[in-house]
Amino acid sequence: MTAPLPIFLRVNGERVEAQVLPRLNLADFLREQLKLTGTHVGCEHGVCGACTVRVDGEIVRSCLTLAVQTHGACVETIEGLSDSGEIADLQNAFRQRNALQCGFCTPGMLMAAQDLLKHEKEPDRARIREHLSGNYCRCTGYQAIIDAVEVTARVRRESKS
């Protein structure tokens, strides 16, 4: 078996040094080594989106990303986005709209939604639905999530104008 490799990265702003096997994926690294269990593993083959995290500002499937690929990178998880307050308004909209039930998809869903909101100021419902189509939710039927993201986009636009 291949020996562990050293990696150095930032996770939610903190410096992390670790030894990882080359085959270890980022999701397992975050969950099992760093105990950041907010990143969820739903399918382990890149379909469901529950493991979505940000690497150097771009959202990725952490189950399809190897931990060694994040050497030198800046990784952000749901714990980081929550503590920084970056998505406090989005989370509040989810709360008000009951846009989560079991909550298992929610960290990945919030990651993907924030990614859309960062890049587009006026996404319509169809655009929101399209952007979130890589994140499966089995509980809500999606409508409440779309509503919450739509509201957040509007509030952010209005607060800037």
Added chain:
Amino acid sequence: MTSSPKTQAPLSALHRPNSYIGRVVPRPNLDRLMQGRGLYVSDLELPRMAHAVFVRSPHARANIAAIEASTAKQMPGVIAIVTGEELVSVITPWVGVLSHLKGLKSAPQRAIAIGRVCWQGEAVAAVVATSRAAAEDAADIVSVEYEELEAVTDMRTALDLGTPVIHPSLGDNLAFERTLDVGEVDAAFADADEIAEAEFVFGRHTGVTLEPRAVVADWNAAEARLTIYQGTQAPHMVQNIAALHLGLEESQVRVVCKDVGGSFGIKVHIYADEMATYALSKLLRRPIKFVADRIESFNTDIHARDHRCRGRISVRRDGTITAFEIDDLTGIGPYSMYPRTSAIEANQVVNLVGGPYGTKNYRARARVVFQNKNVMCQYRAVGHPIACSVTEGLVDLAASKIGMDPVEIRRRNLIADDAYPCASASGLRFELLSHHAALNKLMAMMNYDALRAEQAALRKKNIHRGIGIASFIEVTNPSAAFYGVGGAKISSQDGVAVRLDAQGSVVCQTSITEQGQGSESLTAQIVGSVLGVSMSRVRVISGDTDQTPYGGGTWASRGAGIGGEAALQATKILRRNILDVAAAILQSSPTELDIADNAVVNADGGAPRIELRELARIVYFRPDTLPPGIQPELMATRHFVPREYPFAFTNGVQACWLEVDTDTGFVKLLKHWVVEDCGTLINPQLVDEQIRGGVVQGLGAALFEKCIHDERGQLTNANMADYLVPMSGEMPDIDVGHVVSPTAESELGAKGAGEAGTAGAAAAVANAVNDALRPFGTVITEIPLTPQLILTSLKRI
């Protein structure tokens, strides 16, 4: 909202000032889940915990000739490799039958297979190692020698003489058969103006909980106690079953259930690999964790809905439906599941067909057969989608035969809103339903006539849109009639304990469980309202057999109606007890006092008298200052189970508006409407979201979801890329409306709402597709309605 106060107003237990009942309030504890700080079983780690991975059969039916694990046992990190034989002394086998399902038979099932395997995915050995990766590495080199046998895969030939019998001791592959013949069916068909018939075919599908099944079992040999951390809907059921088969007392088993990543009925059963995990912990005297991966989920989570149902309907030219007749066939895999059995779905189909209508002539047969595929059992809305699709498909066919609008034929046959109480032809007792009010509301919400006009206009442009209507009834609030009478140790009653803590807040322990439906919220809403305290001061504890009262849990749409009523009754007692103490402290009378906004107040005028915080301080820390003879009881417990009716039936109607692309076969869902009646609405938003989520699971079945097996019983699409579930981009907005007919069985008046969406969604879609395709003269009675199926029906491919 059409909810209206009950007759005891102005001061019933529920409709007090600042009541939370009927209000949209955010669920408590959402922040935990939104910040990634929940605790799902898959997140859990314990000291000395080891990981179990199962070696699973690649064959649907085979004898196990040999298992060679000596090389695998030498792999780094491997603690043990355990076969079925090695668990024989630890855990006993089980048989998934219940006595009220007469004639149901099944074979003993073991935690890990011994000697033979009966479906692709059945576990033949467990590898336990220090990490899951190490266990998977070792599992790869466990060598199992199989003698593959001919698999029984097609339910249609499962009972043929030439077909192998899966369990020779049972004599044949028939697990269960039920027949019913009510009224004058033959005469009705003989006298009919028109008869329509079809075979309805349903795709086998599964729940796809986003968090797979997960369990951590922790046998503490020193305490002789097993703690099971499991994502389950029924902790006390798990406690009972684990104790029974491990040779323990229930007091030696604690089941803890924190956050659960989706359940939908998938996590209300006892699975062989979970039993094996409990046993492995006992055998190896350490915590063992098993988390299914996605392939295992598809191969071992219960499947459902694998039915072929022939149906016939007779109708008079005036629209009167005179008879229904069905012949249902379903294949449940090699074993009836434990402990709820796999005959329930077919039994429900027999019960529910024709349910919304007043038709008195009804004949049904249902046969449940074994096959070498993964097990089938109860998944959300058990039997309802089958019964609804058959019933509503037949009603549309009948309407078409006599040239009547689909809404009109329903108006003429739905049970009248003033006909209650009454019973269906199959014997279901209805306390109070509202089919016509629901249909009228639906017509207004969807603007039916305008849609029909739009449909006609677009047809001229070769755009094919359709409207589908589906009325339904829904089984909720089950009493002991569901399982208990058949001998299952599955509680139909639930209990709630409420207590005032030392700072005047409320701690509430409930036996219903939370998987995202909002059990905690509705409990806190009821407790807060009845007691007169803020919801933020009510903390709800659930999912722990050491801490909560005994009860059934959350399934079959029972949490609000049964657990909610227990919460209401317990809180009434606590309120009375608090007022007794307050009266003593204040030298007043309990009848002159009330509780509002976290304080005891004057009943007349509402002037504050003493804060609950202060009252609690006195009771707990200065009882010496209370008058002699006063012993405050600031904790109360009550249990509840419905007794008058075996089930609280609800009703509703759905409509679907969609477009079929006749060139590609793709269906675009444009809009969906639901009107349902679950009685008292505790939190309208949560009810609406239950409906929407349920609808989308039904839409998945209608258009996408199917477990595709080949003729050898191999599941060919056991991954999320090939097994399609609804994505946000292809789902419509869903409008939800309510009619409110509270049940008189409880003071709360709530019925369930968890199955309603799933019950009727597929039927509405299928009727809409056939409505869209009407100009082509084709009718499809199979789901999922894939492009291939539609193009084949249109003879385009």
